[in-house]
Amino acid sequence: MNSRTAGRTDGPLDRPSTAIRVENVSKTFDTAAVLHDLSLDVRAGELIGLLGPSGSGKTTLLRIIAGLDAPDRGRILFGDDDATGLAVQERAVGFVFQHYALFKHMSVADNIAYGLNARRRADRPVKAEIKRRVGDLLDLIRLSGFGDRYPSQLSGGQRQRVALARALAVEPRVLLLDEPFGALDAQVRKDLRRWLREIHDRTGQTTIFVTHDQDEALELSDRVAVLDRGRLEQVGTPDEVQEHPASATVMKFLGDSVEVEAIAEGGRVLVRGRETPVVAPAGTIGPVKLYVRPWQLQLAEPESAHLSGTVRSSYRTQGRQRIEVVDAEGRVLAVEDFDGVRYAAGHPVGLRINGGHVFG
Amino acid sequence: MVETPRPKTSLLRTFRRPSVIPGFGISFGYTLTCLGLIVLLPLAGLVAKASGLGLSGIWEVATDPRVASALRISFGVSALAALVASAFGFLVAWVLTRYRFPGRKLVDAAVDLPFALPTAVAGIALASLYAPDGLLGAPLARLGIQVAYTPVGIFIAMVFIGLPFAVRTVQPLIAEIDKEIEEASATLGATRLVTLTKVVLPPLIPAVLTGFALAFARGVGEYGSIIFIAGNLPYVSEIAPLLIVIKLSEFDYGGAAAIATIMLGISFLTLLAINLIQAWSRRRFGYV
Numbered sequence: 001m002n003s004r005t006a007g008r009t010d011g012p013l014d015r016p017s018t019a020i021r022v023e024n025v026s027k028t029f030d031t032a033a034v035l036h037d038l039s040l041d042v043r044a045g046e047l048i049g050l051l052g053p054s055g056s057g058k059t060t061l062l063r064i065i066a067g068l069d070a071p072d073r074g075r076i077l078f079g080d081d082d083a084t085g086l087a088v089q090e091r092a093v094g095f096v097f098q099h100y101a102l103f104k105h106m107s108v109a110d111n112i113a114y115g116l117n118a119r120r121r122a123d124r125p126v127k128a129e130i131k132r133r134v135g136d137l138l139d140l141i142r143l144s145g146f147g148d149r150y151p152s153q154l155s156g157g158q159r160q161r162v163a164l165a166r167a168l169a170v171e172p173r174v175l176l177l178d179e180p181f182g183a184l185d186a187q188v189r190k191d192l193r194r195w196l197r198e199i200h201d202r203t204g205q206t207t208i209f210v211t212h213d214q215d216e217a218l219e220l221s222d223r224v225a226v227l228d229r230g231r232l233e234q235v236g237t238p239d240e241v242q243e244h245p246a247s248a249t250v251m252k253f254l255g256d257s258v259e260v261e262a263i264a265e266g267g268r269v270l271v272r273g274r275e276t277p278v279v280a281p282a283g284t285i286g287p288v289k290l291y292v293r294p295w296q297l298q299l300a301e302p303e304s305a306h307l308s309g310t311v312r313s314s315y316r317t318q319g320r321q322r323i324e325v326v327d328a329e330g331r332v333l334a335v336e337d338f339d340g341v342r343y344a345a346g347h348p349v350g351l352r353i354n355g356g357h358v359f360g
Numbered sequence: 361m362v363e364t365p366r367p368k369t370s371l372l373r374t375f376r377r378p379s380v381i382p383g384f385g386i387s388f389g390y391t392l393t394c395l396g397l398i399v400l401l402p403l404a405g406l407v408a409k410a411s412g413l414g415l416s417g418i419w420e421v422a423t424d425p426r427v428a429s430a431l432r433i434s435f436g437v438s439a440l441a442a443l444v445a446s447a448f449g450f451l452v453a454w455v456l457t458r459y460r461f462p463g464r465k466l467v468d469a470a471v472d473l474p475f476a477l478p479t480a481v482a483g484i485a486l487a488s489l490y491a492p493d494g495l496l497g498a499p500l501a502r503l504g505i506q507v508a509y510t511p512v513g514i515f516i517a518m519v520f521i522g523l524p525f526a527v528r529t530v531q532p533l534i535a536e537i538d539k540e541i542e543e544a545s546a547t548l549g550a551t552r553l554v555t556l557t558k559v560v561l562p563p564l565i566p567a568v569l570t571g572f573a574l575a576f577a578r579g580v581g582e583y584g585s586i587i588f589i590a591g592n593l594p595y596v597s598e599i600a601p602l603l604i605v606i607k608l609s610e611f612d613y614g615g616a617a618a619i620a621t622i623m624l625g626i627s628f629l630t631l632l633a634i635n636l637i638q639a640w641s642r643r644r645f646g647y648v
Contacts, residue, residue: 066547067547068547088543088546088547089547089549089550092549094547095547097540097544101538101540101543103541103545103558103559105563114545114558115548115549115550118545118550118554118558119549166544167547169548170548170549
């Protein structure tokens, strides 16, 4: 079963079942607006990444869903129920903080059991049941035998796994992760990412996570929601947002790109009078900005090129060759994946544009 | 000569671990010298003086009904006062760190006043306040409660001087409480009360114990502020330090030293016990 489609069950009701609906939410802190009239549907069972630069409001949105912050306007729906007025305790969400927020004076097992033990006596599982569940979760986070340790005796990655188990123990309606890997080093981050995806595939837990790391969002998510300055720029699968970015902001945020002056004319996009394979949005005419990814540029003979400049440097990284070309205006254009010829610095080259995006 | 002087090196090793901070030898020596001269030497002199009476002599002093009752009052009321000061001090520290209100800085500064005030001044102020015709004493007297010249007066004076210790030891820890810890607890469904008792308070216990120990020690040793309000009736409201002063004025130096030594012994054992509880709770709570 392809896990990436697991959440999208367009059933007989002709709409995917929505686990969480954010409806026209606005939030202002002091005088600074953090969220502007933002709406977002999260489908049951999906893993959705809220991606945006710092200050884009993604963490605030997550906290509003959790009930840790209240929106100024708008509603939060869990399924068909309005949860806007519900207190944090009543929302049954699992929240994982960037800096773990484990209870330092409790053992790992007690941390995981906390949510169950905190329940009213009538709703609390019996001791043996709690113990069994803690054991299962320790297995799930691959920390069996660590139950008696204290958080201070664990590494950062292990602590974050405990925090995740603690959140899962209460069987939350939705799992909310705030920059869950932000405090970890690169290798641990990668492992945890893969592991989180596995856990999600196994449990089918509706999950929203916040990140400012494009790679993380694109690798992990069923769908990515790109936020910028409190507005939702685009929601879509990783492929959709990469292949059809909705705006220049999304384009720029998802990776390196070069801005090229171009002319749109009858659906075609011309750079220095030469046609490119890029299609302009309907109705766009006149001077436009064309955004090109490094791998959409190719070294070419000057007579067939759209751009020209001189080689500044070239280097290899992870099996790819990357060449930096400086054009007449002093701009640096990055080119990737070329045929392997090495150019000395200062060598004049032409560049052909093989793709790109123009936004209306 | 292949014999290895191992024990010597290993002993040295345990003391001299390689460290980036230089000067272990000199700073350790300096510390020991100061501690010896300033703290241990006078105490040793005291014990030496008391030992002139012999064990049986000290025992005789300790079992003297008047001394025994003074010791009971001193330690009993101190413990009670330290308990109340800890609870009340915790509340003060909590309010001062967790809430923002006008005049907060002033109240915060006022907490230290019992530190700075000459104890006799505090004693006289408390005595005149709680005297049967005093500002607080008069209405209390009408209710049939007498504070001044009773153990209750001792208790109030001890709470007064112990309070700053209780406040200042827990305050920094309350300020350090991570907001996310409380939020995590709330998202897991815990009510405010559960969050408070299970998550927020337990890590503060060692600090509260420290505050208790300091307030207790201060109460046991306090003299100036108490004698004015206590009334100093033998068997009722006479504290051990006063008894020492009385013995001194009677030139019974041996008897004074004996009471002091007994106080020293009880205080040391009590503080040791508190420290052990603290060490245990620290270990339990996984703190350094």
